[in-house]
Amino acid sequence: MDSRTPTPDGPRERLPNLFEVLQRRTTAPVDLYSFYIYMRDVQRSVDYLDFWLDVSQHMSLCRHYVRELRRSVLISTPELDKNGAGSKRSSQVLDNFDSNRGRTSSDQGPSQAQRQSGDERLSAFLRTDNTSNHKHSPHNSQGSELQRSEDNTPGSEVPPRPSYMNNPNSSNTSPLVNSNSSPNHTVARADIRASAEKILYTYLLPGAEREIILPQGILNDITNNIEKEGRDDPEVFDAAKGYVFQAMERDAFPGFLRAKALGNIVQPSMMLRLIVGLVALFAALWTAFVLIFLDAKRSTRCWEILPFTVGLYLLFSHQYMLDPILALAGYSEYTFMSFSRIKEPFVRKLLNRRALMCLAWVVLLDIILCCLFIFVPGRRL
Numbered sequence: 499m500d501s502r503t504p505t506p507d508g509p510r511e512r513l514p515n516l517f518e519v520l521q522r523r524t525t526a527p528v529d530l531y532s533f534y535i536y537m538r539d540v541q542r543s544v545d546y547l548d549f550w551l552d553v554s555q556h557m558s559l560c561r562h563y564v565r566e567l568r569r570s571v572l573i574s575t576p577e578l579d580k581n582g583a584g585s586k587r588s589s590q591v592l593d594n595f596d597s598n599r600g601r602t603s604s605d606q607g608p609s610q611a612q613r614q615s616g617d618e619r620l621s622a623f624l625r626t627d628n629t630s631n632h633k634h635s636p637h638n639s640q641g642s643e644l645q646r647s648e649d650n651t652p653g654s655e656v657p658p659r660p661s662y663m664n665n666p667n668s669s670n671t672s673p674l675v676n677s678n679s680s681p682n683h684t685v686a687r688a689d690i691r692a693s694a695e696k697i698l699y700t701y702l703l704p705g706a707e708r709e710i711i712l713p714q715g716i717l718n719d720i721t722n723n724i725e726k727e728g729r730d731d732p733e734v735f736d737a738a739k740g741y742v743f744q745a746m747e748r749d750a751f752p753g754f755l756r757a758k759a760l761g762n763i764v765q766p767s768m769m770l771r772l773i774v775g776l777v778a779l780f781a782a783l784w785t786a787f788v789l790i791f792l793d794a795k796r797s798t799r800c801w802e803i804l805p806f807t808v809g810l811y812l813l814f815s816h817q818y819m820l821d822p823i824l825a826l827a828g829y830s831e832y833t834f835m836s837f838s839r840i841k842e843p844f845v846r847k848l849l850n851r852r853a854l855m856c857l858a859w860v861v862l863l864d865i866i867l868c869c870l871f872i873f874v875p876g877r878r879l
Contacts, residue, residue, distance in 0.1 A: 509843045513759050516747045520550065525841035527758045527830035535832060536754045540765065543750065545708040546742050549701045553739045556693045557732045560624055563685040624690070624731035694730035702738070712738055759845045760852060761819030762830040768816050775812030782806040786871035793876035803868045810860045810867075822853035822860075 514524045522530050538544040701710050702717055716737045723729040757764075763771070782805035789799050815821050824830075828846065829837045840846045 511844055513755055513844065514842075516743070516751045519751075520554075520743075526838050527762065527832070527840055528755070528842055528845055532758055532832065533751075533754055536757060537746075537750060539833070540753065540757070541750045545701065545710050546746060548708065549697070549710055550739060550742050550746070552697050552701075553732070553735045556690075556697060556735070559685060559693050560690055560732055563687065563690055564624070566684055691730045694724055694734065697735065698724050710742070712741060716741060757819065758830065759842075759848060762825050762840070762849055763815065763819060763821050764831050764834055766834040767821075767831060768819060771812040772816040775809050775816060777809075778805050778812065779809030782809055782867075786867075790871065790874060790876050791878065793878035796872055799872045800868075802871055803864065806867050807860070807864050810863055814856050814860050818852060818856045820849065820852055820856055822856045825849040825853035 514528055518524055519528060519530055519533050524530075526532060534544065534547060537547045698720065700706055700708055702712070702720055703709070720734055720738060723734045782802060785805060786799070786802050789802070811822075821831075824837070825840075828840050830840050830849075832838050840849065
């Protein structure tokens with residue numbers, strides 16, 4: 499992911515979509531962190547989300563490389579820049595891409611065609627830059643030499659699982675950290691190559707450490723593009739990224755919204771409430787019948803309201819996946835017994851309405867049960 503934290507969009511009168519969550523335009527409890535925990539703990543398929551995020555980070559790495567390339571050409575050829583002819587290739591690609599992002603940053607997010615247009619321009623530039631042996635590279639360093647040697651190296655000889663986070667020719671700091679503010683954090687073409695290979699070796703190859711299931715045709719195309727054609731542009735992963743996005747949108751995201759936008763407790767908490775609620779309700783019924791058959795006074799039977807209230811409250815919390823008091827207080831459960839404030843306005847409204855409905859059912863059934871067992875005539879056996 500990009501190191502920067504984007505500012506979420508203004509208040510929306512609807513639930514967010516998956517694109518908005520992945521772009522970090524939402525806040526708790528429907529933010530990216532909550533979705534990551536849901537994919538890890540409930541869906542057990544966090545590798546798919548990590549793959550999507552790593553591909554997005556690869557795109558950011560490529561964009562930063564083009565931005566640095568444009569800056570270096572403008573600095574090295576100021577007379578061309580004055581005449582309006584300098585760095586036409588890199589600057590035009592980057593300017594068009596950035597302007598496309600600015601035009602499509604609406605509340606609904608850009609359309610699929612608009613998002614792909616910027617990626618295609620950037621990928622086309624990187625492919626052209628790759629075939630020109632980095633004549634316009636801003637780095638006359640060992641990193642560029644390493645990349646040129648890798649271009650002549652077969653894919654089978656590439657070291658396993660290289661990491662763009664730890665480039666041997668740079669510091670241990672990620673090249674994406676403070677990439678827009680510090681000129682010391684530079685990105686070489688070798689970093690982009692290593693990033694693409696890392697994604698391939700981590701998620702896609704058979705037997706990979708975090709292998710994800712993709713159609714064989716997509717896997718073959720990616721492997722051929724990276725290992726045989728030497729490509730490392732973001733367009734290589736477009737088909738896999740789109741497939742993973744659609745899979746998460748279809749299989750995981752609806753359950754995430756049900757769990758976080760309509761409820762505020764997690765699965766372990768729900769099971770605990772179910773068990774304790776059943777025990778409390780059984781104890782309430784047992785106590786009520788005992789007091790009836792002992793012909794206890796009605797004033798004594800009034801204490802039955804306590805176990806009945808506890809049992810009904812916990813059972814309805816399990817049924818609604820919601821703790822009403824916690825929701826009205828403005829909190830949601832991230833993990834078991836770990837709470838965070840609800841910051842998404844529309845979700846806050848939904849949870850408040852459901853909490854009031856849940857409490858109304860608890861009070862109604864509590865009154866019915868208490869009246870039934872308090873006012874029924876006693877009979878001592």
